[in-house]
Amino acid sequence: MLAEDQLYLLSCISATRADVKSMIRLASKFKDSQDFINAVIVFWPEYDDPVNLKFLFDSDKNDEQISDDELIISLINGDSDLIAMVELDSGEVSKKVSAIKTHVENELKVLDIDSSTNVSQPLNWLAKRIIYCNEERPGETLLYSSLLNQIYIDDPDFEAWLNGLIMPLASLNRRNGTSIKIKKFMEIKSREVLSMMLQNDYSHIADELFPYLKYMNSCEIYQLFLDNWFTMDKFNFATESEINTFIQLFNGIREDLQEEQRDSFNKKTLEIIFIKSGPNMSTDNISKFQDILNSIPHEIFLPDYMKVNSKLLYYYFDIIRAYLPHMDLMTLYMISQEKELGQKMHLKSICNEALISSDLSIQLLSQFITEEAESSEMQIFNKLSKSQELSILYESCLSLGKFQLLESFSDVSTDNELELNLLEKYFWQFFKNETNGSSKRPGMIKCSKILRLLQEKSKSKSYTNLEILLEVSDELTNYSMSLGKNILFKPSNILDFKTDPFKIIEIILDKNPKMYKSIDITSSIMEKLFVALDMDISRVNGTESYGYNKLLSMHIAYALVNLDFSFAVTQCHKLFKQPEYIEEFWFSVFQVSKYRDPNWVDNETPTEILFIQMRLLSQLLQVCPVEECEIITQQWSELEVEIASRDLVHDKYSFDYLNSKNTVFDTIFT
Numbered sequence: 001m002l003a004e005d006q007l008y009l010l011s012c013i014s015a016t017r018a019d020v021k022s023m024i025r026l027a028s029k030f031k032d033s034q035d036f037i038n039a040v041i042v043f044w045p046e047y048d049d050p051v052n053l054k055f056l057f058d059s060d061k062n063d064e065q066i067s068d069d070e071l072i073i074s075l076i077n078g079d080s081d082l083i084a085m086v087e088l089d090s091g092e093v094s095k096k097v098s099a100i101k102t103h104v105e106n107e108l109k110v111l112d113i114d115s116s117t118n119v120s121q122p123l124n125w126l127a128k129r130i131i132y133c134n135e136e137r138p139g140e141t142l143l144y145s146s147l148l149n150q151i152y153i154d155d156p157d158f159e160a161w162l163n164g165l166i167m168p169l170a171s172l173n174r175r176n177g178t179s180i181k182i183k184k185f186m187e188i189k190s191r192e193v194l195s196m197m198l199q200n201d202y203s204h205i206a207d208e209l210f211p212y213l214k215y216m217n218s219c220e221i222y223q224l225f226l227d228n229w230f231t232m233d234k235f236n237f238a239t240e241s242e243i244n245t246f247i248q249l250f251n252g253i254r255e256d257l258q259e260e261q262r263d264s265f266n267k268k269t270l271e272i273i274f275i276k277s278g279p280n281m282s283t284d285n286i287s288k289f290q291d292i293l294n295s296i297p298h299e300i301f302l303p304d305y306m307k308v309n310s311k312l313l314y315y316y317f318d319i320i321r322a323y324l325p326h327m328d329l330m331t332l333y334m335i336s337q338e339k340e341l342g343q344k345m346h347l348k349s350i351c352n353e354a355l356i357s358s359d360l361s362i363q364l365l366s367q368f369i370t371e372e373a374e375s376s377e378m379q380i381f382n383k384l385s386k387s388q389e390l391s392i393l394y395e396s397c398l399s400l401g402k403f404q405l406l407e408s409f410s411d412v413s414t415d416n417e418l419e420l421n422l423l424e425k426y427f428w429q430f431f432k433n434e435t436n437g438s439s440k441r442p443g444m445i446k447c448s449k450i451l452r453l454l455q456e457k458s459k460s461k462s463y464t465n466l467e468i469l470l471e472v473s474d475e476l477t478n479y480s481m482s483l484g485k486n487i488l489f490k491p492s493n494i495l496d497f498k499t500d501p502f503k504i505i506e507i508i509l510d511k512n513p514k515m516y517k518s519i520d521i522t523s524s525i526m527e528k529l530f531v532a533l534d535m536d537i538s539r540v541n542g543t544e545s546y547g548y549n550k551l552l553s554m555h556i557a558y559a560l561v562n563l564d565f566s567f568a569v570t571q572c573h574k575l576f577k578q579p580e581y582i583e584e585f586w587f588s589v590f591q592v593s594k595y596r597d598p599n600w601v602d603n604e605t606p607t608e609i610l611f612i613q614m615r616l617l618s619q620l621l622q623v624c625p626v627e628e629c630e631i632i633t634q635q636w637s638e639l640e641v642e643i644a645s646r647d648l649v650h651d652k653y654s655f656d657y658l659n660s661k662n663t664v665f666d667t668i669f670t
Helices: 002-016 020-030 034-043 050-057 068-076 080-086 090-109 125-136 156-176 182-187 190-197 205-216 219-228 240-256 259-276 283-294 310-322 329-336 340-357 362-370 386-399 416-433 442-457 464-476 502-511 513-517 519-532 546-561 565-576 586-593 607-623 626-644 663-669
Strands: 482-484
Touching (some): 002 068, 020 034, 020 050, 020 068, 156 190, 190 205, 205 219, 219 259, 259 283, 310 362, 340 362, 362 386, 416 442, 416 464, 442 464, 464 519, 482 502, 546 565, 546 586, 586 607
């Protein structure tokens, strides 16, 4: 027993001296003695190279076949200090050994971890040695890494302690420039540890958070993290780094959760992705989120958004990546919850924005619209029919004047009738909104382009009426046209006169005094108006038509307004050539018979003109309505009385008397 105590004293002294050679021999003697190990923990110099302790792990320790006394003599080797130590009587030796062991025990008690923490006391001696040295050298958390790199320890608990506490603490100290001691770190509450690890950002979760959570390995600490750090306010996905951190968190935690926590974790993950993932996300990041969604069961739905599950969001991401890069998940979902009117407005906005920014071709837009979701619940525009969706797309192209896109629309649209209806709708919209019918005006240019598309796509209609409508609208801009004071004539006003297009000719004659002689022009315009307004062209086609004779009556009236009696009489003769119409237009001839020119001398009608008027009346009596004979006869009688009152030999109101070679007179009787 004395020899054993003496060897213990020698081991303590050799440990303080870091005498590796002596300790190797003593280790062989003491085998796995806890007292020997504890002495090494306490007495080996903290500033010695940790690699020097490698001898404690060598499997081929020197197993000397030597007695205790021989070993003692060999170790002393003439050292006076050692000689004095072992030459003490047995009582003194025993007393010293007891005192040393008490000291060692007290030193090791300092390493005891506060039992109120969730961290278990490390079991092996090397952990204690690491903690013991760290108390002296707090800035060197990984002091013993050099030794650990050269040895193998078959101790899962120590390995877990090393990876789950020491390595995260070393990273934390290095990152924050701190020197938190291992023992103190082990005593810190988990909430504070997590707060330190995640104080500024989540960029070091792989080095700190994951190992720590795995080491602590309790539902409570995972729940603590999920409740306080895996929350909506911690993620904005504004940067690539944030997105990668979130994905790293999901993949790093999910498998370590207990079954009862996993559903809650999946639900929270789903919610964060749904609410926080914004627009303009890269294809690569969308794929990363879709990988996460693939890991979340479809049976999990968000409580506040009952239709939202991983399958729906996966589909939404497909839509965003392929068609709508400026959209986000929440917006698409909210659109799907809108009523029909709201969905129409959103789709129109999407189409307009896409076409304006040129991010999407019409083919892609049409593919998006005709995209078939797996179920109606997943369909975004679920309140709209396919025809309504295509209609909105087509209208967007038309309203924005994207005619070049429409030329390729037939390649993706199978509804020809829908196309034609929409083209016609927008033709009329542009036509009615334009204030000037000139072919150079923006609205009329659009009408012309739409008309060309209509003619190309229609197999049964020629749309000649619309073509002529644009032509006559342009032609009317050559004349002064107004509907009243400061009320300009617009192309759409043509449609207002569909029941009586002759009123348009009336406006021309009224606002353009010189036009009363241009019956060929007004006749041509009238024919075009009838075609444009889908009216019976035969009514105005040719000099024998009703319309032409009505125009004659109008020109007669405006000839009189312009004091051109000669032209008026000429048109009356033309009217008489169509007896079937003269009955209706008799009054125009009657007005000529009553005409008086304010420029005539003494305001008296020249005698020759009186004869002309009487001749017109006599012709009119043969064709006028029966009920009008009396008024015509009366006028004829008045003219007869006027002539009878004149001296026809010396008639001062005759053209001869006035010494005037009257062109009117000559024209009439030529």
